[in-house]
Amino acid sequence: MWSLFDRFLGSLSRCRLCGTAAHDTLCPACRDELPIIPHACRQCGLPLQGEDEKRLCGECLSRPPAFDAARIPFLYADPIDRLISALKFHERLSDGRLLGSLLAATLPQTAEIDLLLPIPLHRGRLRQRGFNQAAELARTLARVAHLPADYRALVRVQATAPQHRATRRQRLRQMREAFAWRGNGPPPPRVALVDDVVTTGATMDAAAACLKRAGAEWVEIWAVARTPRRD
Ligand SMILES: [Zn+2]
Ligand SMILES: [Zn+2]
Incomplete structure (x- = not known):
């Protein structure tokens, strides 16, 4: 491994x-x-009890998200949360390479993915922070797993983040227009969205929906960490 x-x-x-x-x-x-998630919903990565590899959580069964599968190895817990904060807020790019390598190490030998797409930051946020942590992770994944990545085609056109207190339906509505596909032609059939941490899943859901509208057939979400509850 x-x-x-x-x-x-x-x-x-x-x-x-x-x-x-x-x-x-x-x-x-x-x-x-490291806080590995032993069993998770195969579609959204939510930690689950029990060992059934094929299991889906209740929410994916009743209202499936736009993405098809998740690869999220760790719980958002110590020390992974510390490393993510160091990358995000102190620009420790070496921690980005470490986290990207940890994620890459959990991927199967041949990930059947045509293109990696980091979750983009809105222009204003990118100016403020100076770099996109998801893009840093995607760079390492691309190198280690030998996969192509595109850092421009998927853009964030809406600055507002979903509110944590909103219901899932409200969050999805808030996020619906958040992303746009600006590639030359449609995305390839199988893509993976890359981000540091998945909390509610609303951001990934909106980005995946955008990619499906643009023509992608299979969208996976790859992230370092998952918060235990999506409430
Ligand atoms: Zn040590
Ligand atoms: Zn699920």
Whole structure:
């Protein structure tokens, strides 16, 4: 499971989390303690009890989202949340490479995906932050998993984020026009949306709906972490 990870980060010398000498960015002990999600809804990545690989959560059964499958290895919990914050708010790009490699290490040998698309930030937010954390993750994934990525075709045309207190239906309505496809021609059939963390799923849902309208047939959501409840 960790072979890609080892090869990619094999030359560093201190564990990013505990500081002990290590061959990799994480020492074996810290790596073993990462908050892996053992069982999840295969469509939205929501953590579930039980071991049925094919399971769907209640919400995906009753109101399926526009995306078709999720690959989200970790819970949004210590230390993954710390690494994501360091990337996002302190621009620690090395943590972006670490997180991207951790995500890549959990992908199957051949991910049947034609194109990676990071969730874009709105222009104003991008100016403010200076970089897009999802694009940083997609860059590492593209390199490690040998997949093409496009950083321009999917754009965010609406600045407002969905409100956490809104119901799912309200959030979807708020997000419906948030994304636009500006590629030369339609997207390829199988695409993966990339983001750092999935909370309600509304952002991914809106982006996936945009891609389906533009012609994509299969949309996966790839993220480092998932919050336990989508309420
Ligand atoms: Zn360590
Ligand atoms: Zn689900």
